[in-house]
Amino acid sequence: xxxRPPTGAERLVRSLSEHGVKHxxxxxxxxxxxxxxxxxxxxIKLILTRHEQGATHMADGYARATGQxxxxxxxxxxxxxxxxxxxxxxxxxxVPMIVLTGQTPTFNLGKDAFQEADVTGITYPVVKHSYxxxxxxxxxxxxREAFYLATSGRPGPVxxxxxxxxxxxxxxxxxxxxxDIPGYxxxxxxxxxxxxxxxxxxxxxxxxxxxxGHGAVIAGAGPAVAALSEKMNAPLVNxxxxxxxxDETTARHLGMLGMHGTAYxxxxxxxxDLIMAIGARWDDRITGKVSEFCTDAxxxxxxxxxxxxxxxxxxxxxxxxxxxxxxxxxLPLVKPNxxxxxxxxxxxxxxxxxxxxxxxxxxLRAQHVLDRLNAITEGRALMTTDVGQHQMWAAQFxxxxxxxxxxxxxxxxxxGFGFPAAIGAQLARPEVEVWAIVGDGGFQMTxxxxxxxxxxxxxxxxxxxNNNYLGMVRQWxxxxxxxxxxxxxxxxxxxxxxxxxxxxxxxFAIRKPDEVDEVLRAAHAYNDGPCVVEAVVEKEDNVFPMIxxxxxxxxxxxxxxxxxxxxxxxxx
Amino acid sequence: MNRPSTVPLDMHTFSLVVRDRPGxxxxxxxxxxxxGFNIESLAVSPGLIEGFARxxxxxxxxxxxxxxxxxxxxxxxxxxxxxxxxxxxxxxxEAEVALLKVRVSGDADKRSLLARLERHRxxxxxxxxxxxxxxxxxxxxxxxxxLAAVEPHALEELIRTGKIVMDRGASRFAHxxxxxx
Numbered sequence: 001x002x003x004r005p006p007t008g009a010e011r012l013v014r015s016l017s018e019h020g021v022k023h024x025x026x027x028x029x030x031x032x033x034x035x036x037x038x039x040x041x042x043x044i045k046l047i048l049t050r051h052e053q054g055a056t057h058m059a060d061g062y063a064r065a066t067g068q069x070x071x072x073x074x075x076x077x078x079x080x081x082x083x084x085x086x087x088x089x090x091x092x093x094x095v096p097m098i099v100l101t102g103q104t105p106t107f108n109l110g111k112d113a114f115q116e117a118d119v120t121g122i123t124y125p126v127v128k129h130s131y132x133x134x135x136x137x138x139x140x141x142x143x144r145e146a147f148y149l150a151t152s153g154r155p156g157p158v159x160x161x162x163x164x165x166x167x168x169x170x171x172x173x174x175x176x177x178x179x180d181i182p183g184y185x186x187x188x189x190x191x192x193x194x195x196x197x198x199x200x201x202x203x204x205x206x207x208x209x210x211x212x213g214h215g216a217v218i219a220g221a222g223p224a225v226a227a228l229s230e231k232m233n234a235p236l237v238n239x240x241x242x243x244x245x246x247d248e249t250t251a252r253h254l255g256m257l258g259m260h261g262t263a264y265x266x267x268x269x270x271x272x273d274l275i276m277a278i279g280a281r282w283d284d285r286i287t288g289k290v291s292e293f294c295t296d297a298x299x300x301x302x303x304x305x306x307x308x309x310x311x312x313x314x315x316x317x318x319x320x321x322x323x324x325x326x327x328x329x330x331l332p333l334v335k336p337n338x339x340x341x342x343x344x345x346x347x348x349x350x351x352x353x354x355x356x357x358x359x360x361x362x363x364l365r366a367q368h369v370l371d372r373l374n375a376i377t378e379g380r381a382l383m384t385t386d387v388g389q390h391q392m393w394a395a396q397f398x399x400x401x402x403x404x405x406x407x408x409x410x411x412x413x414x415x416g417f418g419f420p421a422a423i424g425a426q427l428a429r430p431e432v433e434v435w436a437i438v439g440d441g442g443f444q445m446t447x448x449x450x451x452x453x454x455x456x457x458x459x460x461x462x463x464x465x466n467n468n469y470l471g472m473v474r475q476w477x478x479x480x481x482x483x484x485x486x487x488x489x490x491x492x493x494x495x496x497x498x499x500x501x502x503x504x505x506x507x508f509a510i511r512k513p514d515e516v517d518e519v520l521r522a523a524h525a526y527n528d529g530p531c532v533v534e535a536v537v538e539k540e541d542n543v544f545p546m547i548x549x550x551x552x553x554x555x556x557x558x559x560x561x562x563x564x565x566x567x568x569x570x571x572x
Numbered sequence: 573m574n575r576p577s578t579v580p581l582d583m584h585t586f587s588l589v590v591r592d593r594p595g596x597x598x599x600x601x602x603x604x605x606x607x608g609f610n611i612e613s614l615a616v617s618p619g620l621i622e623g624f625a626r627x628x629x630x631x632x633x634x635x636x637x638x639x640x641x642x643x644x645x646x647x648x649x650x651x652x653x654x655x656x657x658x659x660x661x662x663x664x665x666e667a668e669v670a671l672l673k674v675r676v677s678g679d680a681d682k683r684s685l686l687a688r689l690e691r692h693r694x695x696x697x698x699x700x701x702x703x704x705x706x707x708x709x710x711x712x713x714x715x716x717x718x719l720a721a722v723e724p725h726a727l728e729e730l731i732r733t734g735k736i737v738m739d740r741g742a743s744r745f746a747h748x749x750x751x752x753x
Contacts, residue, residue, distance in 0.1 A: 124599055125606065129649040132594065149649060182748050183589075183652030307643035310636075 008136040009034035009167035012100070013042045015143035021071050023047055023062065023427055025055035029075020031115060032102030034167040036073070047427065047456065050448035052079050054420040056086020057446065060095050061384060061421030062428045064407045067218070069096035069150045070424060076102045077115030080122075080161075085414055087126040087157045092411025093241060094214060096155040098146055099127075105165035106134055119161045128156030136166050137173035148179040153186040154305040155218060187304050189329060190321040198276075198300050198317045199333035205274035205298065207342040208234040211257065211286075214241035214410070215279015215304060215323045222246045222403050224327035225278060231331065233339045235346045237265040239280050240391075241410040244400035249379065254346060255355075255399075258286040260392040263353035263545045266553050268346050269294065276300040279323040282313040283411070284549075284571045292552040302326045353545075353558060355396050363538045364513050366390055366465045369520070370397040373435070373463065376520050381433040382425055384408065386418035386442035388472040390465035392543045394437045405432075416445030419462055423449060426458045433524070434459070440466040440493055450503040453530040461523050462532045464496050467539045475542045480567045500532035510535040583612070584638050585657045585737055587664075588627040589619060589745050591650040600627070600651070603644045609633045613734025621752050624652065628736045653745035657737060664737040670708045670715050673729035674722060677702070685725050692718040703728065711735075 006014065012035060016024070025047045028036045039046050049055040052074045059070025074080055080101040090097045104113040120132045129149050131142045139162075146158040202208060210229055216222060216238075222245040229236050229252050236246060237257040248255060255262040257269055269275065275297050280286070282301075287293040290312055301308070301315035302323055309318045319326045357367035370393050379399050384407040385391040391408060400406040407425060409417040422436035443464055453460050474488040497507030506526060508519045510533065523533050546557045549568035557565075590596050597616065604611055612630040619626040633641070638656060645654045657664055676682040682704065686696075689706070692714070698705040708718050712735045719730070 120595055121598065124595070124602055130595075180751065181649060182591075182752065183646075184649055305647070307640065307647050309643075311640060 005170040005172055007034060007038065007167065008139050008162070008169050008171045009038040010041075011136075011139050011171040011173070012143065012162070012167065013038040013044065015140050016071065017042060017044060019143065019147045020068065024071045024073050025049055025058040025062075025424065026073035027052050027055060027075070027079060029079045029102060029115065031076035031104055031164045032073060032079070032100075032162075034164060035100065035102065035162065046073075047452065049420070049452050051446065052082035053085050053416065054446050054449040054452065056083050056097070056099065057089065057414075057417050057420035058424035058427070058449075058452075059097050060086060060090050060417070061407055061424030063090075063095050063097055063424075064421070065382060065404055065425035066428045067096075067404065068428070069098050069147060072097065072099040074099070074101055075115065076104055076119070077117045079115075080119040081117055084123060084126060085412075085416075087123055087159065089409050089412040089414040089417060090157040091126050091128065093409065094155050094218060095157065096150040097157040098150055099157060099159045101159060101161050102167075103132070103161045103163040106163045107165065109163065120159070123159050126157070127159045130159040130161070132161045133166050134163065136169040136171045139166075139171055140173050141176040144176045145179045145181065149181075149184070153184075187306075187321045188325055190302070190319040190326045194317055194319050195326070195329050195333060198319055199330055201274060201298050201300065201317065202232060202276070202330070203335040203337055205337060206339060207271060207273040208232055208339065209268050209272035209275045210234055210236035211269075211275050211277045211280055212236055212238040212242040212245050213278060213280025214239065215302070216242055216245040217279070217403055219279060219304075219323035219325075220403060221278060221324035221327050224324055224331065226250065228327055228331055228334065231336055232334060233336065233343055235268055235343060237261070237268060239283070239286060239410070240395055240408055242280060243395065243406040244403050247401045248399040249401060252343070254350065256395050259288070259547050259549070260396065260543050260545065262355055262396065263556060263558055264346060264349035266545070266547065266556055267349045267353070270553050271345065272297050274298040274300070276302065277315075278302050278327065279304070281308045281311070284312070287313060288547050288555075289550055289552045292554075362512065364511060364516070364536065365541060366393050366467070366535070366537045367397055368513060369463070369465065369510065369516055369535045369537065370394050370437070372516050373520055374398045376517070376524055377433065377435070381405070381435050382407070382429065384418045384422040384425060384434070384436045386436075386438040387413045387415045388439045388442060388470070389467070389475065389541075389543050390437055390439045390471075392472075393465070398437075415442035417442070419443060419460075420446050420449050422460045422462070423453050423458055426460050427456070433461075435461045435463055437463050437465065439471065440464055440468060440490055440496075441470045444493075447499070450500065450505060450530070454503050454505050457529040459527045460530045461526070462530065463523075464532065464534045466493065466496065466534055466536050467541070468493055469539060471541075472543070474540070478540070478542070479561070479565050480548070482564070496532055496534040505529065506531040508533045582632045582634065582638075584631055584633070585735060586627075586629040586631070586642065586645070587655050587657065587737055587739075588629065588645065588651060589653040589749070590625050590627060591652065592618065592623050592625040593650055596625075596648075596650040599648050600629070600645055603641055603648070604631055607633070607637055607641060609637070609641065613732070615734040615736045621749055623752065624749065628734065630735055652748050655744065660739075662740060664739045666711050666735050666737045667709060668712045668715055668735045669733045670718070671697075671729075671731045672706050672708065672719075672722065672727060674704050674706065675702060675726035675728050676704055681725070685722070688721045688725075689718065692721060694718065
């Protein structure tokens with residue numbers, strides 16, 4: 001090694017290593033070349049993706065599976081704009097991510113140079129924070145701040161835009177001190193008075209319900225929540241992203257609430273006299289019609305982000321802090337109440353309105369495939385999903401037992417997320433069995449990453465629930481638009497088994513119910529790189545239960561309606 | 573200097589202390605525009621401490637949305653401090669400056685203009701070829717009254733800085749900047 005000072009790019013890569021980065025997901029290009037060059041001499045493994053969106057979802061899956069930030073490296077212009085969907089996905093679901101974008105040299109900024117885009121400008125609404133670095137000596141400080149911001153408080157994506165002349169220049173900066181960000185506070189423990197007020201209400205409640213969200217997953221609050229549920233003898237429900245914080249197979253767990261939640265979870269929401277949100281944000285998929293949501297119940301809200309308080313649903317007590325610390329502080333203050341009658345009522349609903357699907361006939365149903373996958377993996381595999389009907393069925397039938405074992409795009413609802421997220425998760429946790437549950441629509445948005453999975457021999461198992469439709473939209477058109485199908489027919493789908501073969505990937509097909517177990521077991525046992533399982537399912541099946549968008553929870557539909565439904569109002 | 577009763581109830585004045593960095597203004601503006609709020613006035617200037625700027629933003633909107641706007645601004649990493657003064661008792665002191673250009677048709681017209689402005693805090697800065705540039709200061713309401721007085725004359729141009737406000741009593745944010753003083 002020469003004694004010359006490091007370049008900005010070399011210093012950047014060293015800073016990334018110092019922050020524990022082991023993998024970078026990215027795609028090269030002119031403005032990022034100094035950084036890709038610096039990676040050659042580094043221990044960081046570069047995962048070359050086939051599209052920048054795939055890189056962001058891989059980094060996202062990596063982060064969700066571990067809690068460590070995922071890192072993306074792309075070039076300027078279109079390379080950077082292709083990360084916007086991934087940034088939105090990560091922001092909406094509070095996922096720590098660092099996106100490094102190459103940029104045209106500073107002397108060309110604003111001159112419409114080749115592959116120039118105003119990347120900080122384009123991404124302001126989809127980042128927690130961002131930097132345009134114009135001084136090479138700022139690089140170590142910016143990297144330190146970026147990691148701190150991405151991972152602290154409510155996590156989120158941070159973008160660093162790096163002009164090529166800045167990454168090429170010699171960097172003389174000393175190691176930075178601790179981050180100095182006046183006004184940026186990271187809540188920890190909730191205020192004593194708020195805790196006591198909440199404990200008093202929890203102790204008095206006859207029909208309490210714990211509503212567990214992604215904040216509980218991020219904070220690792222699950223064991224504390226389970227202990228609180230046990231001490232109070234209170235049922236709990238989780239959101240789509242809260243799956244796994246508390247083992248969904250345990251006795252007091254009523255599964256997922258909301259638009260496609262279990263009937264018994266939603267009946268508990270309607271019937272409770274107290275609901276406590278634990279790192280959940282009363283999203284419109286949860287509340288339905290807000291003006292009728294839990295209006296007679298005491299509402300307690302635990303969140304690390306004060307902007308979530310009173311945003312959609314007002315609460316009587318607001319506990320600002322880390323979900324785990326808040327629950328741990330509440331535990332000794334709460335006195336058990338007699339909730340036996342309430343618990344019995346909830347268990348009655350569980351028996352009366354179980355999740356169900358027809359098992360007669362020869363049609364292959366997605367629910368059956370997922371139900372069997374749950375049994376065969378014993379709920380011990382890490383599951384990612386895409387977005388749509390398969391996602392909701394997976395959420396219903398795949399019971400998540402451990403934290404960070406269920407990865408799904410909730411807030412943004414990003415199709416194309418599931419498969420690359422599974423690649424990121426598998427790289428982060430090679431010892432875990434990883435399945436990507438995808439639909440035929442979403443999978444085709446990022447399937448170019450089959451090459452990425454194949455090259456690295458990642459044993460990711462892709463289960464394609466193929467109904468040859470954009471099924472969720474078709475379901476809505478059937479129910480609310482007189483079955484006038486528009487833009488939902490995926491005629492022209494490839495043969496997915498042959499497609500896998502073209503990448504040198506093992507493919508399986510399931511076409512009949514009696515093939516389900518055999519094929520799933522074969523895929524479960526297959527460990528020689530990725531495999532694709534195409535399940536060709538009933539084309540016109542619908543996800544139930546369903547609360548039409550904007551309707552009250554009591555308007556839940558449990559089975560295919562006999563009469564025409566009103567068009568949804570109030571939400572999409 | 574209490575808020576005049578003529579100001580609509582949904583008018584809100586925000587005071588901010590921000591990191592003086594490129595993009596901070598855009599980030600703040602996006603919090604308003606995303607929710608369909610118009611910014612009525614905006615005053616930005618360097619503050620007492622290098623590297624930080626002061627802003628006063630006046631906007632109007634529904635109370636629930638304004639609470640959310642305040643929180644979303646506070647969440648921005650480059651924002652050190654933000655407060656909505658709508659419910660402050662007493663209200664903060666406020667000031668605004670205006671430049672106006674009035675066309676006068678002769679000495680009589682000019683005397684009439686200056687007579688009308690006697691009861692307002694105005695000063696002539698320039699007079700060139702029959703156009704008079706005046707500076708005025710006061711509360712926003714006082715400037716409104718001054719403009720009403722000028723009305724009969726030929727007002728050609730008007731610039732208002734937008735309101736700036738300052739809390740009464742001890743600073744609410746000086747402690748946040750301790751290390752940077």
